[in-house]
Each structure stands twice: as structure tokens, then as C-alpha cells.
Amino acid sequence: MPRRPIVPNKQAILSACLLVVCSLLLIFTCVHVTFVVGSSSSSGGNGTLREWLGDLNEQAARLQSTALKLQVAIAVLSNSNNTESILTIRSAQLKKITQALNLINQEIVIVNSACSNYDGPDCNIPICDSKCLNCSSPGKCVSCSGNWTGPSCSIPVCDSKCLNCTSPGNCSVCSGNWNGTTCSTCKSGWTGTNCVNQTAILTSAQMTRFSNEILNMPNSFTKLLFKASRDGFAGDKFHSKCDNKGATVVIVKAQSGAIFGGYTSVSWNVQNSGYVSDKSAFLFSLVSSTGVERFAKLPQQYSDFYKSGKTNGEYATYQVSGLGPTFGGGHDLFISNNCNSNSLSTSNLCASYCDATMSVSSTTANAYLAGTKNFQVEDYEVYNL
Structure with a gap:
């Protein structure tokens, strides 16, 4: 089986x-x-x-x-x-x-x-920063390239005219009257090899024409009381130099290039603290924001657009501590405190100063002096007459 x-x-x-x-x-x-x-x-x-x-x-x-x-x-x-x-x-x-x-x-x-x-094969060669020529260890440089210094070559070597720079050749604060990222040009209002010679806003020819055509006072620029680029742009600096000096002319140069200003026969004085009457005061425009010379005079009007019932001249100037020179009831021309670092200065013509071609708060009236209603100041001067 x-x-x-x-x-x-x-x-x-x-x-x-x-x-x-x-x-x-x-x-x-x-x-x-x-x-x-x-x-x-x-x-x-x-x-x-x-x-x-x-x-x-x-x-x-x-x-x-x-x-x-x-x-x-x-x-x-x-x-x-x-x-x-x-x-x-x-x-x-x-x-x-x-x-x-x-x-x-x-x-x-x-x-x-x-x-x-x-x-390196044994990881014993430090990798140096791009600004470092030779380093003993990462972040510890023995010799830096170019104009750099410090243990990590992170500190720029500034030019002799520069007080503080963010990188070589890029200065943020220049010494003296030098200006620009390389501190190689003079600040506005200064000239010369070492930027120690002051310049006026107006040329000699413009001063002569202004004296003759606007002021009707030949050779009237006898004494410079105040220059903002020299004495400071704070309003109190202006008053410390110009109060109680009698008749004065204020000449303003805006960043737009426009040149304009105002005249008053009454002394500036912060003790007045408010509007001051002066029937002989007027504003003027010498150079437009487009660079055209026009030497135009803007007198006060007999009707005050903002303050009805007041006679002509009662709002000629406005004087308050901390503010720059101010004209008119609008204000027609207002120079702010530290006016070189802000655009708070304004031009609002026809509140007190005007001509027949303008009307209050119009685009023409607001832009006539500086090119815009609000503007930044490059420099301004005050002369004693």
C-alpha cells in the first residue's frame, strides 16, 4: 500500500x-x-x-x-x-x-x-569677513581692507572732515561748514577753500536792484543782524539777534530756490506777544521757484480778509517767542521753528498782503512766494536798515 x-x-x-x-x-x-x-x-x-x-x-x-x-x-x-x-x-x-x-x-x-x-581639511583656517584681509579667528581680524577698522572690520574710517560716517565715503555728519556724503562741498551760505567765507542769499547785483526798486533806499544793506545757517534756525535764535533793532528786512531762500521776504519798520520784540501794527510793512518776491527774477512788491490791503473791521496795518507782523519772522493775519508769511528741518513754514497771501491779481486762499496766492503753500527753508537773513 x-x-x-x-x-x-x-x-x-x-x-x-x-x-x-x-x-x-x-x-x-x-x-x-x-x-x-x-x-x-x-x-x-x-x-x-x-x-x-x-x-x-x-x-x-x-x-x-x-x-x-x-x-x-x-x-x-x-x-x-x-x-x-x-x-x-x-x-x-x-x-x-x-x-x-x-x-x-x-x-x-x-x-x-x-x-x-x-x-581647510582639519577646519583650522578661519573664514574671514569680506572686509578682512587676515583674521586669527572668525570675527577677529588682524588686518582690515580699505577704510575699515575694528576687530570685525565693521567700523568705517571716516574722512578728516567727517564726524560720523556709515561707511567709508558716506558721511552722515560733516565737521565745520562742510556738506555732502563725502563732506567735499560747502553748506549753503559758505564758500572758500575751507568753507569759512560766508555768502549772502542775494548777489551783489540783486542787492543793488532790491535796494533801488523795492526799498527805494540805495545802499541800504548796512548790517547783517542774523543768518540762520550761521546763527541757528530756532525761532529763539532769530529773536535773540533781531529784537529791538528797529527797521529790518527779512530775506528767505526756500529749498525750491525761491527768494522772498518782508520789510517792517517796527522792531521785532517777543514781549509784544501777538500782532503788531505797521502800515509801512510789505512783502516781496525776488526770484520765483522756477528761477525767474521778478522783484515784485506785495503791499498790505485796506480790507483785512480774516479780521473784518480792522484798519490796514494792524496785522503787519506776528511776534511770539519760539517762532521765526511772521507777517500778516493769515499768516501771509510764516517761518517756523527749525524751519530747515521741516515743511511747517507757510505762505498764505491775501490775508493781509496781496496784489490785484490774487484772491485769498487761491492756488496762485498760496504758491506765489515759495512755489507751494508749505515749504522748507534753506536759509534766511535779517538786515538792519
Whole structure:
């Protein structure tokens, strides 16, 4: 009687296969860990630091690959019967490999940090800043390039005319009467080799024409009481130089290039604290904002547009401490405190000073003197007549 063939048990076959696979993994893991430990201990003494870093990265990659394979094996074993002992071994191996991988990754971070800002095979050549020619370590320069100084070559060497610069050749504060980013030009109102000679807003020819045509007083510019670019743009500086001096002429130059001003026969005096009457006061425009000379006189009107019932001249000037020279009830011409650094100065003609072609608050009246209603002052002067 023929014998029945023996049918293999499927579960037994699966267990046998897993045993073989896991045995191979165990052999591979032991060999791999031995290689990693051996190469890690030997790389530190041979080759360069960057080669060592390369070895560490390779070891980390191998351990990561082994850990992934063990995770797959553990997942398979977890779903099989009678594999508890093998599962325990593989879990222990995965734990050790994970610990080894963490240690190597920490070592990689340390080596990368040591090589940060350093060059060369052994990370011993400091990388210098672009402004540094030679440095002993990152951020510590021995010799700087160009016009830079300091341990990190971050301090610009300023020109002798410059008090403070943001970079070589880019000055923010010039000394004396120098101006510009390189302190190579004179401030407005100054000239000469060292910018020590003052210049007037008007040329000699313009002064002569102004005296003859507007003031009807030939050779009337006898004494310069105040020059803002020299004495300061604060309103109190103006009053400290010009109060109680009698008749004066104020000549203003706006940043637009326009030149204009006003005349009063009554002394400036902050003690008056308010409007001051002067029937002989007037405003004038000498040069427009487009550069055209016009030498026009703007007298007071007999009807006050803002203050009805008042007679002509009662709002000739407005005198208050802290403000620059101010004319009219509008105000027709107002020079603000620190007028060179703001646009608070205004021209609002036809409140008290006007001509027949203008009307109060019109575009023409507002823009006639400086080109715009609000303006910034480049310089202004006050002369005693």
C-alpha cells in the first residue's frame, strides 16, 4: 500500500523561514555594529577632520538602513506565532542601534559646529569677513581692507572732515561748514577753500536792484543782524539777534530756490506777544521757484480778509517767542521753528498782503512766494536798515 505524501505545515514553514531571515539579520547586525564601532574609533586618529565627518555620515546612513530593516523584521515577527524569543532579541538589537545612531548624530553636530566659519581639511583656517584681509579667528581680524577698522572690520574710517560716517565715503555728519556724503562741498551760505567765507542769499547785483526798486533806499544793506545757517534756525535764535533793532528786512531762500521776504519798520520784540501794527510793512518776491527774477512788491490791503473791521496795518507782523519772522493775519508769511528741518513754514497771501491779481486762499496766492503753500527753508537773513 503506497504511503501518503506528507503535506508540510504552513505555519512551520513560515516559522522556519523567519528563523533563517532573522539569523541572517543577526549575523549582519553583529558584523555591521562591529564595523561601525571599529571605524568610529579609528577615524578619529587617522585622516583629516573633514574625512572623519564623512565617515560619521556614512556610519549614520548604514545604521539608519539597518534600523529600518530591523523594524520590518520586528513587524513581521509581531504577526507570527512562537517568535517571542526572536522578537525580544531583535527589539534589543534595534534599541542598541538606535542608541548608537543617536550618539553618532550628536558627534556629527559637534564636528559641524567645530567646522562652522572655518576652512581647510582639519577646519583650522578661519573664514574671514569680506572686509578682512587676515583674521586669527572668525570675527577677529588682524588686518582690515580699505577704510575699515575694528576687530570685525565693521567700523568705517571716516574722512578728516567727517564726524560720523556709515561707511567709508558716506558721511552722515560733516565737521565745520562742510556738506555732502563725502563732506567735499560747502553748506549753503559758505564758500572758500575751507568753507569759512560766508555768502549772502542775494548777489551783489540783486542787492543793488532790491535796494533801488523795492526799498527805494540805495545802499541800504548796512548790517547783517542774523543768518540762520550761521546763527541757528530756532525761532529763539532769530529773536535773540533781531529784537529791538528797529527797521529790518527779512530775506528767505526756500529749498525750491525761491527768494522772498518782508520789510517792517517796527522792531521785532517777543514781549509784544501777538500782532503788531505797521502800515509801512510789505512783502516781496525776488526770484520765483522756477528761477525767474521778478522783484515784485506785495503791499498790505485796506480790507483785512480774516479780521473784518480792522484798519490796514494792524496785522503787519506776528511776534511770539519760539517762532521765526511772521507777517500778516493769515499768516501771509510764516517761518517756523527749525524751519530747515521741516515743511511747517507757510505762505498764505491775501490775508493781509496781496496784489490785484490774487484772491485769498487761491492756488496762485498760496504758491506765489515759495512755489507751494508749505515749504522748507534753506536759509534766511535779517538786515538792519
